[in-house]
Amino acid sequence: MRQKRIVVIGSGFGGLAAAVRLQARGFQVDLFERLPEPGGRARTFHVGDYAFDGGPTVVTAPFLLEELFQLTGKRLDRAVELLPVDPFYKLFDARGNTLSYNGDPAHVLPQVEAIHPPDADGYLAFLRAAEPLLQKGFIELGAEPFLRLSDMARVAPDLAKLRAYESVYRFVGRYIQHPFLRQCFTFHPLFIGGNPLKASAIYAMIHLIEQRWGVWYPRGGMRSLVDALAALFGDLGGRLHLGTPVDRILVSGGRAAGVVAAGERIPADAVVSNADAATTYLKLVEQTPPRVRRHLTRSHYSMSLAVWYYGLATDQVPDALAHHNIVFGPRYEDLIRDIFERKVIADDFSLYLHVPSRTDPSAAPPGKQALYVLVPVPNLASTISWDDELQRLEERVLSLIEARFWPGFRRFIEVRHRIDPFYFAHDLGTYLGTGFSLEPRLMQSAWFRPHNKSPFIRGLYLVGAGTHPGAGIPGVLLSAKIAEKIVVRDMEEVDRRA
Known part of the structure; x- marks a missing residue:
């Protein structure tokens, strides 16, 4: 043949x-x-002497990458050095609460208890409840094709038993009551374009994927x-x-x-x-x-993203910031509805701040910092005046960073780059300029x-x-x-x- x-x-x-x-x-x-x-x-975006990760900044389940090299008798660790990220994330809300989260429940549990003592038992119960979701949704079915309706019918009873018909937000809410802690353990669907109020509870397994296999960053960037x-x-x-x-x-x-x-x-x-x-x-x-x-x-399609890349002429990063930082705005549920349903850019926002030099000092030129700030925004099925709105949004983002984390942040900026829904639509060819395709x-x-x-x-x-x-x-x-x-x-x- x-x-x-x-x-x-x-x-x-x-x-x-x-x-x-x-x-x-x-x-x-x-x-x-x-x-x-x-x-x-x-x-990767190259702007002057800076190189910025254009999209993903988190490697989880690295064994899936290892498999690709093993197919040819090679080893991933001979080609790329994956650096462990600890903490996985540092999370902040508008009221001054902070949670430093990693894969060790013994590290997370005292923080949960300090914020809301009854949620300590709830957090452990959530981990136990999510374990079957990981087993069924990722380990057993993650690599199985669903080509016929009978494939879905075969697993439907198990999914019903696991309450996959619930949203992630409702599933977590069964165990965790404090508003900030609920945000901390329901934001993960946003990383795959999902609305936590609508995404199937099966995606609560993402928390356990990180806990079991860790969060990693490739030396030298993605x-x-x-x-x-x-x-x-x-x-x-x-x-x-x-x-x-x-x-x-x-x-x-x-x-x-x-x-x-x-x-x-x-x-x-x-x-x-x-x-x-x-x-x-x-x-x-x-x-x-x-x-x-x-x-x-x-x-139903995922939201899009506005991402600002900054090259900073400083070798210092505020102690408050980790590698991955998530800053929740004063609203959570209503803000999510603004993004996914009403499709408007509100005055408030939540953001993800990526500071890779915390794990990999080579992420920027010597004596400098290369980071990005990401804000979820509606996709192009909206009637937003994008240039005006994104300029105003960037100003609000910069003001928040300076007020809460990094005084004088603007004065360090020597290069900047932006991507938005039009980048996803035109450069990457995604329908409606989404960041992640279908919800x-x-x-x-x-x-x-x-x-x-x-x-x-x-x-x-x-x-x-x-x-x-x-x-x-x-x-x-x-x-x-x-x-x-x-x-x-x-x-x-x-x-x-x-």
Whole structure:
């Protein structure tokens, strides 16, 4: 049999992982990336002497990365040094409460008790209640495809028993009463584009994923991890085409037959799309059935993000700040509704402040700091005057940082860069400029999410944030594992029929 050729669209972590897996399986893989460098959401921005992580800043479940290197007899730790982050996060509210959270309950529990003594027992009860969610949702089902309704029906009784129909906020609220502590243990769905008031309780498992496998940061930034995966793919014989956008997925006789990339027709035996799921079906595939188009346009999508990158001419960071800092605004539930439902930029906000030099001093030029500030904002299904609103929002963000953490912060800024919903829409090609594709609601999870294998185009497969199991580095790496399993099975079937 001739060596089969597979095209992978997009070099985010999902696309890179799928390309490595399939190349290691003996296929000839061509990976097309529209940007001039690999990484997708995890790309690096270079501004003057500074290099900024473009997206993800947290590595959890690192064994999923280790698997990719083990496929070729190599070791992740020989290519990338993952540094432990401790604390995982430092969390603040508007009333002066603080929680330094890591994977050790003995460290977290006294802080919980000091804030609200009755919640100490509640926190332990929450950990016990979330354990089955981790076991079922991540360990047992995370790498399993949901291609048929029967796949969902098979696990529905277990999900009902685990109360997966509840929201994360309601699930945690059963055990933890203090408003600040509820925020501390329900914010995780925001890291994968989820509304904590709507995201299925199954995503409470994220807390335990971090607790069991830790939170890590690659020395040299996320670019070192992206570069290591790209190099691994190249060492296997894979071909990476940078600055080469895919304009269309070719379909012949109901089967994916290749792509049109930068105006050139590239034939293939199968196509794996790491492009945004909605974009794949609404823009890249002309044969998408009208019912699928209607479903996708009516689905619930994640929020977007406004991120400001600052290069600072100082070697000092205030003691109050850790590597990962989450600052909650005076409102929580109503602010979330402003972002996801009312789709407005409110006067108040919550933010994530990333200070990588706390873990990796090489994250900035010598004697300087490179950090970013992220604020969740509505996606482009809104009528916001974006430039004006984002300028005002940045001023409020800077004022808060100076008032609460870093006096004189503005005077240290020597370079700055911003991304916003238009970056996600235009540069990354996400539908509505979302940061994470579809929301992880129960009715948009597992079988209800765009499948890893297209149900109406043979030979077309999906990986990444918009397909099963969802966003976040563990989710997209698992999607690649699922896709590999299905592609290999389908290609073996094609050979048998031949």
